[in-house]
Amino acid sequence: MEITDTRDRKEYRFSVFTATYNRGNVLKNVYDDLLNQTYQDFEWVIVNDGSSDNTDEVVREFIEEKKLPILYIKKENGGKHSAWRVATPLFQGLYEVGADDDDRLTHDMLEIFDRQWKVLESGGAKLYDSFWEIRARVQDEKGKLVGPKFDSFFDSDYNEFCYKMGYGTLECDGCRKVSVLQNEAAVPADILFGHEITNYSECLRWSKAARKYKTRYIPDIVRIYVNTPFSLSKQKPNRKKFYTALVSSIYMVNEQEDLMMRYNKKSLLLNWLNIGYQNVRLKKMVLSPLHRFRDRLAVLCLLPIAAALYMIRK
Structure with a gap:
């Protein structure tokens, strides 16, 4: 495993996390979207999960430009769960936001999450400590909302949202407390057939956290889902x-x-x-x-x- 760390401090508001595998041709889109964020207190943590394309060269160019604080981890292929396991202890942000390597981010994604977390932070320790996550909405390239519409924010938890409310397949983008990702929602150390799987279902981790913490769901759009012809899900x-x-x-x-x-x-x-x-x-x-x-x-x-x-x- 190789690690390149260009971060210039120990604490950031957000850790933007990208696990990537053979997507060197689209990573530039994520890079540009991060450069254009209206809120800039973040680090970008990239895990190259054993790519055989030009991903390494592409990321090296980002690093050489010195426009973003980047932690770059290059490792053997082990699935997204292994990328999570390597990256999570190294996050230096208070909150983590995922940035899929083939999707687009709205220019105000981090600003939206920052504003929402400030509302919870200002509500006192009891309120703030009861939440671990804020989830916002996703739309497709044509501007169509992915999943049913809701007009205002509401508080629930992941299990109630998926099972009781029936929103298990609704596409959302989460912003989570790193402290919970490192504990209740961590990738298990020992997974059944851990070397034979492509991913340990993240919904299992979110479900564990939901037994203790709540989620605030907001109607704001923060990500654009891109239906790429070479998507790994379609192999x-x-x-x-x-x-x-x-x-x-x-x-x-x-x-x-x-x-x-x-x-x-x-x-x-x-x-x-x-x-x-x-x-x-x-x-x-x-x-x-x-x-x-x-x-x-x-x-x-x-x-x-x-x-x-x-x-x-x-």
Whole structure:
């Protein structure tokens, strides 16, 4: 692992985090959007997760221009969860904001988050300590809001938002307390099939934090979703994607079964079915990591359906 650190102080208001893999041709867009931010008290933390393209050369050019404080980490490919694990202890910001390597940022993204955090900070310790995150909205390149509209801010938590309110698929951009990312919402040190997956589902981490802290949801637009033809999400499935889907469902069942039983039993059923389906695709049986006997039994009962689905889709 190689680290280049051009930061000139120990504290920033924001840490802007970009994990990137073979996206050297679009990183300049993120760089330009950060240069054009109306609020400039931030560091940019970039993790090159083993790219084989020109990402290293592109980032080196940013560093040589000396226009932004940059922490650049170049490492072997290990998935986005490994990029999070390396970067999070090194954040020097009070709050973290994600900047995906293929999306665009509004020029006032950081200004919006700064203004909202100041409202919470001025409300006293009891109010401020009860929150860990502010989530804003995303629109596509045509200006269409991604997901249903809400006109004013409201306070909730990630679990209630996803399960009780049914907004689990709504696209938002979060700004989070680094202290919580380093503790309650940290990437686990030991993950099932950790070297075989492309990512440890971030929703699992946000769900853990939500059991203790609230989120403020605001209607402001802070990110532009770009539907790129070379998006990693559109690559052909491979064994790593099968393992990623399997591991995600196993952890969902282990850690969020109470939420699914309370708010969305169908989601629990689909996760049981997915565990069976991914086992069929991988030609192995992984049930022991499930904590409860009833979950293992449920997967076994659904296995014939999972096998039939696999044969239909094959």
